[in-house]
Amino acid sequence: MLTNEQIRVPQIKAAQLSALLILSRMFIILIFLPNTHHSVGGSVAILSIIVGFFLTFLVMIPLFFLLRQYPGMNLQQVAKQLSPGVGRFSAAAFYLVCIVVASETVAQFTLFLTSAVYPQASTFWVGIIFCASVLYLVFLGLEAISRMSVILLAATILSSLLVGLGLWRFVDTLNLISPLYEGIGTVLYSSSLYFTQNIELIALALLLSNLRTPSGKGVFLRYHSIVSIILVLVSFAAVTVLGSYGETRNFPIYTLFILSGSNVYYRFDYIVVAIWVAVSLVRAAVYLLLATRMLGELMGYRWGKWMMAVNGILVLLISTVSVRYIKLFQGIYQFLASGIPMYGLLVLLPLLLLFLRWRQDKNQNPKQLSEGEKA
Amino acid sequence: MRKISGIFLALLIVLLPLCLTGCMNAAELKERTIIKMVGVDMDGEEYLLTMLQFSPQAQSGEKTSESQSLVIQTKGRSISEAVDQVSHYNGNKVFFGNSSFLVVGEKAAEQGLEGVLNFFNSNHEVSPELYVVMAQGQAEEVIRAQSGEGSTPTQLKSMVQQGQKNGLLGRPTLKDVMNRLQSDRAEPYLPLIETVSSENEEKKLKISGMAVFRDGKLKDTLSIEEAKGVLWATDELARAIITVDFGEDKASRASVELDNSKTKAKVRLERGKPVLDLSIQSEGSVHEVSFDRGGGTEIGELEEIQNEVAGQIKETVQHTIDKVLLEEKCDVFRYSEFIKKYEPEYWKENQQDWDKVIDQMTINISVDCRIDHPGLESKHFQVDSKAT
């Protein structure tokens, strides 16, 4: 039986990890609704992203304080080292969250595809094709996925710039109204939502051990700022170009792409479908990979490849069922948006670990002191 | 590892033929009815859909000429129902992806635009840049005029595009109309297309003005002059030609081409009442001048022309705003959005009483016209010919 140490850890560069996380996070623009919660329009979204940007920094302080003491290790490994019990528990929790996120990704994508692009397509088949492809990506491994994500991110940004140019003539700042129109409360609420939707931070915390050089903070900074800039730009475009029209669309950003092409490059549908296929595949693959790793942490790595297949089938099942029963889908979405996984795993867990470490230090120090006295 | 990845590849390949049975909505081009243009009318309680279908069968020879099109007409209680009936004619899938025009008949517009547009807005194939226009009378006539011999189907499209450039039309796209329908008070307007019969029974199309809506329903139709006023007031005018009389007893006449207009609207509150400051800045050149006397114009007279033009613009805009906004209470100018943006507090309190807001509102219009290219002909302006 192989132990954890015997498995060659895939090593990726900091830039690759950042690209991977940014790409995975770009998935949010697929389901991006500037005005899901309020009728006020997307100005709130822009402000809340900026506020949420700083809020996230605040919230991430304990995590990075903890991880700085353990360079080259991820959050789960730190937990395992400090207390095997907490390590097992956290692995289980991470496993659960990763499976849920992967399923949500597949389900969201299936919904998008079967409502915006191919309305008559069967969700079941799309899910199967999608899951099989994701499994293949996971087989190819983290290194391959992260290498690919650099190329995909470059392509995505390039095509988004083209889209931006095409949209320029539609920009109408009249649609941009004061974000405080609904009061500061909505902004704060949206900001907290911005943090809780930032599931990629969990992936970041788990992938730190794969970095060639321990530079987690750099990755976080790069990832977080670039994503925030992208999201601000996207919501600005959505708000100014679509205005109230966006409210009538289920996938406003998709409409944005279609619009941008309609004059300059004819229709841009394909590019956006291609981008989203890539982004969704990468995101689902990353979380499936992490889920497999966490399951391996729980049950040993012996059945690694089969565990992957089992997880893939599990994801397929959950996503297929949740697409059929929209209530389950909403439940999953609510669970992720509620902040339980984010606050629980990225704030409470590090705090708990810091406490454990502090207690261990306290227990050790007197001993060392007494040993010193004896000597 | 190799073995398992091989299994997955094999699985993918096995899945392929399984999917061949058509779980996606594949449709060959020959199985599609490509609709170039749609007209929506009301026939009693039912929608009457007139569609212009691209039909390559009607062609002789190999070359495709676009003039051959068929007209299909269906009826239904909803538009989807009517569209569904198309397949009763030829068993094909209806395809709106390349439709360029939606023509709304007068009666359908009176029933409400939203009911007409909803189908197209939710259809995934339809481009948000679909032109929406209104027909004077029946939409059917406009569509039929397009299918007839002698008039090319692109006629309407190029007419609208040209009209947009010439400042006769705004942005009558699906996206824009939906945007206005969705907002609190702003109302859409549509260009009005008229069918004109010429001598040899050939039907031609003509832009004849603008239709304005209130609560999504047809309220009134404006003449071309008034339509220009709307565009002027909303900063959508691209180009305009204005002819003014000037000189001692207005005996000389000049045409000015304005090709660069900017309209700025600002809302402020004055003693609790909204004040809208509209400032229009136009730049242009003298196009054509005729004099009652020989010789040319002096530089001083250029200013006079400028003032005359500015006055005329102001008059047009004032008239349109008076008629459309103040009388008919249709906010095709989107001024409500300005109030919302600049005075959100006031808007929150008063948005329910839109009529009252309009009554309270004062509108100041200032027009500034500048003629900076004197035109090509040198005789127009003889610089200080009198002074010496």
Added chain:
Amino acid sequence: MNNIWKEMFSSQNNKKSQEQGGLFDSSIPQGVGSRKDAQVRLQKDLMENMVKIRAFSQNTSDLLDRQIEVSGVKVGILMCEGMINLQMFTQIMVRPLSEVSIPNADGEAVAHWVSKNTVFSGDQKEFFTYDELFTFLMAGFVILLIDGVDRGIACGMQGFNFRSVSEPSTEMNITGSREGFVEPVRINQTMIRRRIRSPSLKFEMYPVGQKSRTDICLVYLTDTADPKLVQAVREKLSNLSSDIVLSQGYLSPYLEGNPKSPFSSVGTTERPDTLCAKINEGRIGILVDGTPFALIVPYLFSEHFQSMDDYSYRPYYGSFIRLLKYFAFFLSVFLPGLYVAITVFSPQMLPDSLLFNIAASEQQTPFSMMTEAFIIHLIYEIMREAGLRLPRPVGHAVSIIGALVIGDAAVQAGIIGSSMVMVVALTALSSFVVPSLYEPAAVLKFVFIIVGGTWGLFGISVGFVLLLCNLCALESFGIPIMAPTSPWSTADLRDNFWRSSWKKLGKLRLHVQNLPGSRLNENKEDKKSC
């Protein structure tokens, strides 16, 4: 067999490098295939030797043996018919042998005279077993066996016929050298040696194939190539298990990277100048006797898009050509699939008039778009293959028929739409732009036609991502084959999507082992990857 190889490599001595011109070194594996009893040593008695040789070789007809007397001592001469330069043989060998007179001649004296007082050929060698005897014999040596001496003397006098050096037939270039490799490996060695006159250029010759004993030759620069890379190539080649090796294609599967991929991570070239450029970047070339193609490992994906001409053009044009090649490759793989997917699933992406034209031309065709694309591309591949294999004069006829069949006739007959002809023509043209990627492009094209016809653009995107990920996962000797692009390195990109001028390229030397993501630099662990 394996063990012998490994021993040989582990005891790799410096002697070999000094014998660059040498044909066979003493480290030839002891054991020629199945003739195990041939490992016995030669006897002193000439007659006994000759009888045994006849027996081992089953009296093959191309074995010539003569016996002459040199100063009264019987000497046997053995050679393979047709592999010896007869003129050289008579002038250099037979005449001195027949004219010499050695006082008090016995076997040892003659043998001493031959080995010390004559130079019959530059690679004259002594040997002791039948096994070696046959190896030398089959390689075109003349064998001298002297009565009363239990060893033989081999003199290289190869004189077989081979094709003269001519222009390479695959990698045509407008500017640059007109020389291409030829079949004999030794001629190829000289072509490389002439281009790199450095003592660090090293040839390592090994026989491979249980029966064929084909010579393969590793070429590399000792001061540039990573020793780990050289060792890894040797190890991989030692796993070779086929009986005969007739072309470079027999070797390349042993050198391919992981995982399975339609793209190869082993390059082939017919040009000595290309090979020299590659080994100067730290790569290893492998010459195979009997083919005019050399293998290059590790081979990056971007190298498929480089050609010798790029370097003689001015940089801006070279860069333009590079980008053009990438675009053409993309077209050759995706264009038919995209065309099918767009017309079947999302015609709204086409401009009105184009859609109307396509719709009109498709109206009369009997098949679905996918079948149509599949058929016409299949026909094209058949015609290409036919034109390739036929003698040249007939090949022209095929291309004329092809033009007729694919072009006008198929449209006239109503089998395919006219716009499909355009697509197939464009695809075919694009696939010629990057000839080394023709194989994957030809097959992937069909895959994407099916995928595009069944799942539309969604399927094509999924396929694209899987393909890209497969490419990114592919490693050749620890170097990711997408190297300067995807483990990103701006400095190394100077010869990738664009080509910098030689002022820059010459200054910053690229070595494969230093590419980003290369594992050759880190400590190699034989652990399972996750």
